[in-house]
Amino acid sequence: MLPYGRQSISEEDIAAVVEILRGDWLTTGPAVTAFEQAVGQLAGGHRAISTTSGTSALHTAYAGMGVGPGDEVVTTPMTFVATASTASILGATVLFADVDQDTALLDPAAVEVVMTERTKVVAAVDYAGQPADYAALQPIADRVGALTLADAAHSIGGTAGGRPVGDLADVTTFSFFPTKNLTTGEGGAVVAKDPGIAQRAHEFHFIGLVRDSDRFRLTDEGPWHQEVHELGLNYRLTDIASALGLAQLRRLADFKRRRAEIVARYDAAFAALDGVRTPVQRDGVDPVWHLYPLRVLDGRRRQVFERMRADGIGVQVNYIPVYWHPVYADAGYRRGMCPNAEAFYAEELSLPLFPDLTDDQVDQVVDSVVTALR
Ligand SMILES: *Cc1c(COP(=O)(O)O)cnc(C)c1O
Numbered sequence: 001m002l003p004y005g006r007q008s009i010s011e012e013d014i015a016a017v018v019e020i021l022r023g024d025w026l027t028t029g030p031a032v033t034a035f036e037q038a039v040g041q042l043a044g045g046h047r048a049i050s051t052t053s054g055t056s057a058l059h060t061a062y063a064g065m066g067v068g069p070g071d072e073v074v075t076t077p078m079t080f081v082a083t084a085s086t087a088s089i090l091g092a093t094v095l096f097a098d099v100d101q102d103t104a105l106l107d108p109a110a111v112e113v114v115m116t117e118r119t120k121v122v123a124a125v126d127y128a129g130q131p132a133d134y135a136a137l138q139p140i141a142d143r144v145g146a147l148t149l150a151d152a153a154h155s156i157g158g159t160a161g162g163r164p165v166g167d168l169a170d171v172t173t174f175s176f177f178p179t180k181n182l183t184t185g186e187g188g189a190v191v192a193k194d195p196g197i198a199q200r201a202h203e204f205h206f207i208g209l210v211r212d213s214d215r216f217r218l219t220d221e222g223p224w225h226q227e228v229h230e231l232g233l234n235y236r237l238t239d240i241a242s243a244l245g246l247a248q249l250r251r252l253a254d255f256k257r258r259r260a261e262i263v264a265r266y267d268a269a270f271a272a273l274d275g276v277r278t279p280v281q282r283d284g285v286d287p288v289w290h291l292y293p294l295r296v297l298d299g300r301r302r303q304v305f306e307r308m309r310a311d312g313i314g315v316q317v318n319y320i321p322v323y324w325h326p327v328y329a330d331a332g333y334r335r336g337m338c339p340n341a342e343a344f345y346a347e348e349l350s351l352p353l354f355p356d357l358t359d360d361q362v363d364q365v366v367d368s369v370v371t372a373l374r
Contacts, residue, residue, distance in 0.1 A: 001309075002365070004316040005179030005290075008255065008355045016247040020239050027238040035242035036189070038249050039174070042157065043166020043191040047198040050189045050237035050245075051205050054153045054175020055082040057188030059089065060235055061171050062121065064192060064201025065147050067092045071120035074146075076106040077321040077341045079125040083151045084322045092120065096323050098338035102280040103127070104293070104348075107340070108136035119146045126155035126165065128279060128318075129181070129259075130287035134168040135161065147171060147197075153188075154290035156181050157252045161284050166191045171201075176241075179354070181255055181288050182248040184241035200230075208232030252288075258355040259289045262362055266292055266351060269366040275300065275373045277347075291318055295347040300373070305349060307372035313365055316350040 020031055032050060040048035051057040067073060069091035075084055077096045084094045097110040106124040115122070122141040124132035134148060141148045150168055152158075153175035158165045166172045174180075176187035190205075192198035203210065208228040213220060216227055237245075267278050277295035281287065296304045301317075308315045321341050323333035336342070351365055 001312050001314045002352050002361060003179075003314045003354070004350050004352050005354050006356070007178040007183045008251070010247070010251065012250075013244055013247040016243040017240055020243045023239075025239045027236060027240075029239040031239035031242040031246065032237060035237070035245045035249075038246055039189050040166075040191060042164065042249065042252075043172060044164050044193075046166060046191050046193050047195065048189050048191045049198065049202045049205055050187065050242060051235045052188065052237055053186050054173060054177060054180075054188040055086060056205070056233070056235040057173040057175065057190050058082050058151065059086040059233075060201045060205045061149060061173050061190045061192070062087050062090050062092070063204040063232075064190065064197045065121055065149070065171060066200070067120055070118065072116060072118045073121045073123055074111050074115050074119055075123040076125050076127075077323050077338050078104045078127055078344060079151060079319060079322060080153070081322050081325055083123055083125055085327070087121070087123070093118075094328075095119070096333070096338055098340045099127075099344065101340040101343065103130065103282050104341070104344045105130070105132040105282065106137070108133055108140055110338075111137060112140050115140070115144060115146070117144055119144050121147050121149050123149040123151060124169070125151040125153075126158065127291075128287070128293050129154045129158060129290040130282050130285045131155055131158055131160035131165055131168055133282070138169070149173070153177075153180060155288055157256050158288040159286040167193075170194065171197060176245060176248075181259075181290055182245065182252055184237065184245040184248070187237050187241050187245060203230065204232040205235035206232060207234050255355045256288045259353060262353055262357055263289045263292055265359065265362050266294075266366065269363075270294065270369070273370065273373070276369070289353060292351040292353045293318065294349045294351055294369070295344075296349050297347060299346075301347055301349055304369065304372040308368045311368045311371070313368045314352060317345070317348055318350050319345065321345055
């Protein structure tokens with residue numbers, strides 16, 4: 001089965017990992033620091049904290065922003081559940097705002113309708129790899145003293161208005177799962193513009209340990225002294241994974257270029273085909289296409305999905321609207337709340353898209369779509 005996404009691992013990537021295995025530091029070592037610096041540099045020059053996954057990055061980001069009971073987080077339903085669930089786990093109330101019907105990106109006007117004085121974070125998702133409209137979202141968030149979060153699990157290396165992903169929202173999170181734009185196996189990162197938020201996020205992902213003697217609240221017990229002021233978890237990325245991440249970062253520009261070539265090949269092939277719509281790109285953005293979300297019209301998505309799977313093409317659907325999940329439905333969230341997201345979901349079909357996909361394989365996917373629609 002041709003997968004919808006997969007990692008690209010080079011001999012250099014392998015050598016980078018092996019070098020760590022022969023060295024002194026498997027975790028909390030110099031490769032972690034170097035990877036965090038490189039991610040921070042790519043993401044607008046802000047502090048980056050590496051984590052064990054995109055999910056733990058979101059949990060860490062919300063904790064760093066001080067999200068807790070009584071707070072509201074406004075987000076999109078067109079995402080992986082973790083964008084919402086990590087805020088819920090901290091005790092916040094999640095409010096879903098609808099998406100733009102063409103791009104599936106959070107609609108700033110819909111955010112304005114649902115947000116209140118209690119809104120602490122407006123969390124957008126760079127769906128498929130194009131940055132959401134942070135230029136519009138930021139002033140809306142600012143009006144009630146809320147922060148913006150970019151779930152950039154799809155978009156590392158992208159830009160909007162000439163600014164890199166990581167510099168577009170107050171806080172940004174990444175995922176380095178194998179299907180994403182670069183991988184560390186499992187992994188993620190948080191980037192924060194505010195040094196206080198970054199420090200709080202760092203401590204949360206490091207068990208809450210405070211090691212700066214200026215901040216000690218107890219009498220210093222000796223060289224081993226460290227304190228916990230707020231609860232945290234161990235969400236540390238290893239040096240093994242960080243070395244892979246550093247090697248992958250050097251290939252990100254090539255990955256981006258190849259992904260764009262494949263998207264252009266799909267766009268050209270489907271431009272004149274009845275029964276489908278190609279992805280819509282937002283003005284002013286330079287995406288890193290993580291997904292190719294084809295829209296299959298006339299209620300035929302399921303049929304096309306099954307025919308293509310039978311053809312050995314591993315198509316995927318991204319995503320079931322988050323509030324449909326029983327955990328949210330049981331809490332009283334009702335279907336129909338975000339009609340654009342639900343309509344998008346009903347038509348969406350993610351075609352295979354990853355750097356090592358060959359032109360022949362792309363053409364095979366195109367033939368499979370055309371055949372399935374007949
Ligand atoms: C992949 C993904 C996550 C979670 O990342 P993991 O590394 O799988 O935990 C969160 N949000 C979005 C939009 C994602 O695509």
